Amino acid sequence: MKLPRWLKLGLLALGLSLVGAQAQGVTVTISCGSVGKGYNFCKEGAEAWAKRTGNKVRVLASPKSTTDRLALYQQQLAAGSDEVDVYMIDVIWPGILGEFFVDLNDYVEPKVKADFFPALIKANTVDGRLVGLPWFTDAGILYYRKDLLEKYGFSAPPTTWDELKAMAEKIQAGERKTNPKFWGFVWQGAAYEGLTCDALEWIYSYGGGTIVDEAGNITINNPRAAAALKMAKSWVNTISPPGVLAYMEEEARGVWQAGNAAFMRNWPYAYALGNSPESPIRGKFDVTVLPKAATPEGRHAATLGGWQLAVNRFSKHKKEAVDLILYLTSYNEQKRRAIYGSYLPTRPALYKDPDVLSAVPFMGRLYDVFVNAVPRPSAQTKKKYNQVSAAFWTAVHSVLEGKVPAEMALRQLEMQLERIKGAGW
Amino acid sequence: MARRSLEQRRARIAWAFLAPTLVVLLVVAAYPLFRTFQLSLYRANLLDYPLRPEWVGLANYAYLIRDAYWWISVKNTVIFAVVSVSLETVLGLGIALLVNAKFPLRGAMRTAMLIPWAIPTVVSAQMWRWMYNDVYGVVNDLLLRAHLIEKPLAWLADPHLVLPAIIAVDVWKTTPFMALLLLAGLQSIPEELYEAATVDGASPVQQFWFITLPLLVPALLVALIFRTLDALRVFDVIYVMSGVNPSTMSMSVYARQQLVDFGALGYGSALSTGIFLVIALFVVLYLTALRVEVD
Numbered sequence: 001m002k003l004p005r006w007l008k009l010g011l012l013a014l015g016l017s018l019v020g021a022q023a024q025g026v027t028v029t030i031s032c033g034s035v036g037k038g039y040n041f042c043k044e045g046a047e048a049w050a051k052r053t054g055n056k057v058r059v060l061a062s063p064k065s066t067t068d069r070l071a072l073y074q075q076q077l078a079a080g081s082d083e084v085d086v087y088m089i090d091v092i093w094p095g096i097l098g099e100f101f102v103d104l105n106d107y108v109e110p111k112v113k114a115d116f117f118p119a120l121i122k123a124n125t126v127d128g129r130l131v132g133l134p135w136f137t138d139a140g141i142l143y144y145r146k147d148l149l150e151k152y153g154f155s156a157p158p159t160t161w162d163e164l165k166a167m168a169e170k171i172q173a174g175e176r177k178t179n180p181k182f183w184g185f186v187w188q189g190a191a192y193e194g195l196t197c198d199a200l201e202w203i204y205s206y207g208g209g210t211i212v213d214e215a216g217n218i219t220i221n222n223p224r225a226a227a228a229l230k231m232a233k234s235w236v237n238t239i240s241p242p243g244v245l246a247y248m249e250e251e252a253r254g255v256w257q258a259g260n261a262a263f264m265r266n267w268p269y270a271y272a273l274g275n276s277p278e279s280p281i282r283g284k285f286d287v288t289v290l291p292k293a294a295t296p297e298g299r300h301a302a303t304l305g306g307w308q309l310a311v312n313r314f315s316k317h318k319k320e321a322v323d324l325i326l327y328l329t330s331y332n333e334q335k336r337r338a339i340y341g342s343y344l345p346t347r348p349a350l351y352k353d354p355d356v357l358s359a360v361p362f363m364g365r366l367y368d369v370f371v372n373a374v375p376r377p378s379a380q381t382k383k384k385y386n387q388v389s390a391a392f393w394t395a396v397h398s399v400l401e402g403k404v405p406a407e408m409a410l411r412q413l414e415m416q417l418e419r420i421k422g423a424g425w
Numbered sequence: 426m427a428r429r430s431l432e433q434r435r436a437r438i439a440w441a442f443l444a445p446t447l448v449v450l451l452v453v454a455a456y457p458l459f460r461t462f463q464l465s466l467y468r469a470n471l472l473d474y475p476l477r478p479e480w481v482g483l484a485n486y487a488y489l490i491r492d493a494y495w496w497i498s499v500k501n502t503v504i505f506a507v508v509s510v511s512l513e514t515v516l517g518l519g520i521a522l523l524v525n526a527k528f529p530l531r532g533a534m535r536t537a538m539l540i541p542w543a544i545p546t547v548v549s550a551q552m553w554r555w556m557y558n559d560v561y562g563v564v565n566d567l568l569l570r571a572h573l574i575e576k577p578l579a580w581l582a583d584p585h586l587v588l589p590a591i592i593a594v595d596v597w598k599t600t601p602f603m604a605l606l607l608l609a610g611l612q613s614i615p616e617e618l619y620e621a622a623t624v625d626g627a628s629p630v631q632q633f634w635f636i637t638l639p640l641l642v643p644a645l646l647v648a649l650i651f652r653t654l655d656a657l658r659v660f661d662v663i664y665v666m667s668g669v670n671p672s673t674m675s676m677s678v679y680a681r682q683q684l685v686d687f688g689a690l691g692y693g694s695a696l697s698t699g700i701f702l703v704i705a706l707f708v709v710l711y712l713t714a715l716r717v718e719v720d
Contacts, residue, residue, distance in 0.1 A: 071685045078471050078688075099474040181560050181577075189582070191670040243559030245582035246667065255560045313474075383472045386686045394671060401584050401672075 025055035026317045028324055030086040033069075033307065034061040041341050042088070042328075049327040055320055066090055067193070073097065082314040085321040089132055091123050091306045092193075092378035095385050098126040102311040105130045107322040115331075116346050123375050124308055126382065131310055133329045134346035136337065138305030139373040140201055140290060141366060143256060143264040143274070147284045148175070157286070160294040161205070161231055164263060168239040171262040179260065184239030186252040187265040189400060194248055195393040196376060197303040198265060201290055202228040204374050207297025211392055212377040212417070216425050220392070221414035224297065229399045229406040231293075236400055245400055257281060265290060267305060271362060272342050287362055289369045304373035306346070338363065344370060380425060387420045458701065465695035471688030478691075485695035495696065497671050498679040499703060501588065505663075505675060506656035509595045513652060514645070516596065517603025522637075524604070525611045535608075542601040550665035553594045557581050557666075584672040591666050591673060595659070603648055610644025611637070650711050657704050676700045 028050075032042035039061050046057040063069045073087060077100040089097065108130070113121050120134035142164075144157045152171050158164035168184025175182040188194035204210060208225035212218055236242060241255070249266055256264040257273065259280045264270070268287070275282050292298040309325040311318055327333060334350055337343040339359040350356050351367045378385040395413040398404045404412075465485050469478035489495055524535050541549065556563045557580035565577040580590040614637065622632050660677040667673045669682045680700060684693030 067686070074471060074685070074688060078474075078476070096472060099472070183560065190668060192668045241559050241577075242579035243577075243582045246579065246587075247582075251558060254555075254558065258561060260560055383470060383688065386688075390669065390682065390686065394669075397670065401582075403584065 025053065026320050027056040027058055028085045028317055028320050029058040029060060029083065030088070030309075030324065031060045031062050031073075031084045032088050034064055037341055041337055041343070045328050045333050045337070046324065048333075049324050052327075053320070053323065055324075057324070060084065062088075070096070077312070077314075080314055082312065082316055085312055085315040085317055086324055087310050087312060088135065089308050089310050091120075091134075091137075091304055091308065092376050092385060092389075094124050094126050094131045094308070094310075095378040095380075095382040097310075098129065098131045098382070100313055101131040102313050102315070102318055102322070103129040103131065104133060104311070104322065107319070108133075108326070112326070115349065116329075117348060117371065119304065119371070119373065119375065120306070120308075120346050123304065123379060126379060132308030133310075133325050135307050135309050135325075135329055136334070136343040137346050137370055137373070138267050138269075138307075138344060139302035139366075139370050140197060140265055140305075141268060141287045141302060141369060142290045143266060143270065143285055143287050145171075145262050145281065145285050148262050157288045158263075158291050160298065161202075161291045162294045164291045165235070165239060168262055172239060175262075181260050183241045183255065183261050185235060185263040185265075186240060186244060186247065186255045186261045188248055188252055189236075189240075189244040189397070190246050190248050190251075191393055191397040192248060193389060193393070195396055196389045197305070199229070199232070199392070199396045200303050200374060200376060201265070201301045202232050204301035205290065205298060206231075206293040206295065207299065210374060210377050212380055212388065212425075214380055216380045216421075218414055218417045218421065220417065221410045224293075224295075226406040226410055228293070229396060229409070232396075233400055233402065233406065236402075245397065268342070268344060268362075268366075287366065289366070300369070300372070302369045302373045304375045306344070381421075382425050384420055384425055388417060391416045391420065461694045461697050461701075464690055465692075465698050467691045469690040471684075471690055481691065485692050488692065489695050489699055494671065494674075494679060495676075495699065498674050498676045499699075501673055502657055502659065502675040502677075502703075504588065505592060505595070505659055506653055509592045509599070510649065510652045510656050512592075512596045513600045513603045514649060516600045517607055517648075518641075518645075520600065520604040521607035521611055522633075525608055538604060539601050541598045542605075544598075546598065546661040547665055549598055550594060550662045554581065554666055557590055581667060587667055587670070588673050591663055594666065595656070595662055598662070599652065599655075603652060606648040606651070607641065607644060610641045610648075613644070614640045646711075646715055650708075653707055653711070654704060657707060658700070676703065 030042065030046050032039055039059070043059045046059055049055075050057045063072060070090070070093060073089070074097070076083060077097060087101070094101075105128075113130070116134055117137070120137060121130070124130055124132040124134060142157065148171050149155075149157065149167070152167070152174060154167055158167055164185065172182055172184040188198050200210065203220075203225045206224040206228040208222055208228055209219040211220045236244060244252075247255075249270075252264055252266055253270050253273065255261050256266070256270070257279055271287060273279065274285055289300045290302055292300045309328060311321045311325065315321050329346065331347060331349065334343070334345040334347060335353060335356060338345050338350060338356045342360050344363065345351065345356070348367075348371070351363055351370075357364045376385070377388065381388045391413060395404075395409045395416075399406050399409045466480065466482060467478040468481045468485070469476060520538065524531060524538065528534075555561075559565060559577045559579040559582065562580070564580065565574070568574045569577065578586060580586050618636050618640075619632060622636055627635070658677055659675045660681065663673055663675050664678050664681070669678055669686075674682075676696070677700065680693055680696035683689045683696055687693075
């Protein structure tokens with residue numbers, strides 16, 4: 001059938017207008033994490049919003065590994081892609097990717113911000129721009145075996161690193177008689193971002209600062225930081241397995257959950273897994289705040305983790321996208337996620353909610369840990385954070401391996417950071 | 426005169442047939458290489474919006490020459506390539522000779538041999554990571570049971586063990602590929618030569634040294650060049666097993682960190698050009714060696 005050209009065009013235009021009339025609202029695309037049940041929870045939440053507002057959502061899954069996800073997002077955003085409207089971003093990314101996200105101050109009333117943890121709002125603020133809203137948070141915590149502490153005559157978990165070492169040595173010596181694979185303390189010692197988190201906790205708990213202070217000055221080369229690293233070095237091959245220098249979260253959990261460790265440093269996700277029906281240590285452990293240094297400057301420290309929602313500056317539906325992230329970070333949606341998925345809320349009020357506390361009791365007890373969590377220096381070092389972190393974990397790793405003494409490593413690290421900083425962050 | 430025009434015509438036809446290949450090569454090889462070199466003369470950060478490239482001339486190369494991490498990565502890569510390719514060649518040759526012999530179920534054997542090579546590297550590297558674990562890993566368990574070691578070794582944490590451990594994984598994975606290439610070479614050697622040698626009273630060992638090996642040289646060289654160039658680009662097995670760790674990082678792992686993690690387009694491109702030059706050096710070495718062989 002041969003139609004005249006004008007008729008074809010006319011039919012096409014008619015078809016397009018019909019499609020347009022059919023679709024109510026707009027389609028907002030959100031990129032969610034795919035770890036554990038994360039994708040399903042995100043999809044349920046986003047679809048509830050779509051139903052309520054008459055818009056549509058498209059939920060994309062992203063790579064499991066944080067580093068790979070950042071690489072993917074960097075490429076999409078650097079290419080100016082408007083494919084994804086809402087990105088789920090790690091707490092250290094606002095400084096790295098911030099320029100590609102919408103300033104939410106233009107869309108959100110100031111009183112909305114007041115409902116979130118101030119530290120999280122601060123972590124999402126780069127040069128005065130609010131680039132993301134916190135969705136769920138994370139902090140490093142100490143896991144300990146209640147049964148073993150009791151067996152060896154300890155009434156409470158350690159509050160200082162010295163106590164932890166003494167307890168770990170005693171329990172390890174005792175357990176080795178029946179289990180040659182037993183170790184006192186496992187943590188994340190591989191050369192990667194996780195080591196930055198662990199080492200920041202040691203150094204901060206000694207009063208040694210946060211590598212780069214809030215004003216952007218490089219503070220890492222100090223005796224307290226050196227003392228913290230020496231302490232960690234002394235664990236390797238005494239209370240911690242030599243292989244800990246290649247452990248990430250899952251390797252540490254592998255040793256811990258098999259019942260081969262008395263203590264573990266990890267994120268809260270290991271709590272639910274350790275209490276799963278098939279876990280050998282089910283009901284035999286508890287969590288608490290990480291120990292501090294036994295010096296006057298000593299204080300408890302937990303590195304801040306967690307995820308935020310941000311709106312792509314190239315998005316064609318900014319208003320709807322902002323509405324979606326306001327819904328996903330709302331009290332009720334976070335409550336649902338806390339109760340059914342044990343995601344840690346970013347609103348202080350939820351830690352007092354009786355429904356949340358009865359479903360996930362440890363959230364109430366660890367409230368102080370989450371409030372006082374220490375951010376990595378990503379806000380001040382901005383796009384150079386990855387370089388700073390890589391230089392830091394490489395230096396720490398070389399100390400733990402015994403290749404370089406702590407003081408010398410920190411001196412070299414300081415020089416390296418000065419070079420990375422150049423004229424400014 | 427007529428003859429010359431015939432030659433000219435032939436040359437023209439030859440060019441016409443070559444043209445598609447040349448165009449493809451220009452587009453997929455020469456252009457990216459040129460762009461990489463061009464980018465290496467700038468300082469640019471992928472994370473800047475908008476992108477703000479700044480001309481810096483050869484400054485990136487000046488830094489590369491003084492960059493200790495670059496030279497560490499070159500050293501690691503060369504050790505990795507030389508050791509792994511040597512082991513793969515020797516083991517691959519042994520396996521090729523074995524499966525070239527006639528025995529029952531030879532077809533099944535040849536197929537089974539390819540399994541390590543067929544598993545995606547990222548998957549097998551992660552598998553080996555778990556097997557190498559110092560506390561719950563099966564490698565230590567077996568060695569302890571066999572009384573070969575007294576206490577568990579931290580394969581991936583001990584700076585002296587981690588590169589050998591990764592090389593072992595690569596040898597496990599790539600030996601089948603080497604064996605396959607060499608098997609093809611073995612099968613091209615005419616059977617009559619062996620029959621004649623047997624009639625002349627040559628022992629199997631003599632047959633190997635005077636018939637098999639010399640006739641296998643072309644296939645062996647192709648396999649060696651293939652594997653060496655591949656090994657010099659190594660990325661996945663090292664990245665999965667030990668991340669960006671100065672004890673093991675290869676040139677590609679380091680360049681990726683600069684380009685992707687740090688968004689350093691300029692310096693990362695300078696590193697890529699450096700990798701190209703190192704690999705080119707090996708190609709020249711091999712080609713020189715090959716020419717000597719042919720003469």
